[in-house]
């Protein structure tokens with residue numbers, strides 16, 4: 001797979017008017033192929049492999065919130081990065097998930113070609129599936145290179161997307177508590 005991608009990147013460089021044989025570009029097709037494979041490795045992961053049994057019984061029913069999880073993804077329209085942070089909250093009902101696993105879930109879906117809205121929903125559904133919580137909330141704030149570097153060239157716009165499930169959708173008080181917690 002790396003070999004085939006390497007050949008394709010060489011073609012891309014040529015088509016862009018570059019000389020893939022010049023010194024600075026000698027290894028670029030191979031490096032680019034490997035980088036792109038890394039940035040899309042989420043296609044080869046599943047919820048089972050990334051959570052790896054790290055679900056624990058717990059009596060707590062208070063809101064758990066994981067703030068500012070770094071997020072790096074690629075937009076599926078331009079294959080350009082969008083970068084930001086993700087906040088996840090859930091209301092446990094008998095089960096909690098190991099802290100590092102939230103970041104792993106975010107990465108599993110972010111390391112694919114995405115649109116931010118779908119990414120937000122996939123993370124929320126995954127956390128719900130794994131924890132069977134009373135509610136799950138996910139918010140992503142991200143800057144999109146396809147907006148900043150090309151097109152409308154708006155450097156300071158941030159896209160914010162949220163998905164609320166269960167109690168976060170049904171109870172305004174719960175939703176307000178969440179929004180307050182992530183805003184400071």
Ligand SMILES: [Zn+2]
Pocket residue numbers: 075076077078079080144146147
């Ligand atoms: Zn885009």
